[in-house]
Amino acid sequence: MSDRDGASDLHDLLVSSRRDPAEHDALIRSVLPDLKAIAHRALRSRGGALQTTELVNEAWVKLFARNDPSWADRVHFFAIAARAMREVLVDQARTRLSQKRGGGWQRITLGSVDSGGHEIAYDLLDLDQVLRSMGETFPREATIVELRFFGGMDFPEIAEALDVSLSTVKREWRFARAWLASRLAE
Numbered sequence: 001m002s003d004r005d006g007a008s009d010l011h012d013l014l015v016s017s018r019r020d021p022a023e024h025d026a027l028i029r030s031v032l033p034d035l036k037a038i039a040h041r042a043l044r045s046r047g048g049a050l051q052t053t054e055l056v057n058e059a060w061v062k063l064f065a066r067n068d069p070s071w072a073d074r075v076h077f078f079a080i081a082a083r084a085m086r087e088v089l090v091d092q093a094r095t096r097l098s099q100k101r102g103g104g105w106q107r108i109t110l111g112s113v114d115s116g117g118h119e120i121a122y123d124l125l126d127l128d129q130v131l132r133s134m135g136e137t138f139p140r141e142a143t144i145v146e147l148r149f150f151g152g153m154d155f156p157e158i159a160e161a162l163d164v165s166l167s168t169v170k171r172e173w174r175f176a177r178a179w180l181a182s183r184l185a186e
Helices: 009-019 021-044 050-063 074-099 124-137 139-150 156-164 166-185
Strands: none
Touching: 009 021, 009 074, 021 050, 021 074, 021 139, 050 074, 074 124, 074 139, 074 156, 124 139, 124 166, 139 156, 139 166, 156 166
């Protein structure tokens, strides 16, 4: 995702794919390696039935389910892709939970995203609920968690996506991790 040379080409593909569905093939070829990397990171610490390619495919369907996908730029596209992958994973956990009592519990750690911190084990459905709650009070912090954890973005990419300083992203990430840890511990 950090290849700046291809950013304008990707931006052009994003714009043209909105006007011409035939451009979707070129778009998928362009973003597939990055989407697979995001999906791999999202699945790395989770068990489950989905494989990387399946998660990418499901997220792709969600991305194009809307009649008018609107992406401002490549960073915005990958942020929306990360959100789509989160939705797919949450839907999968809900399905597993409904099939078998306790089937939705998965060990996931925020420490796996950010080395140097302690790991927090939690249920994906609980995380989704807590992130939604966080989003109501602290929307930018919730977005930072989503971009970092589900999108695999580094701090400079998040700062660019949110148009804030790098120090703001790092400070709000620390706050968000502490806030999530306290809520998930409850």
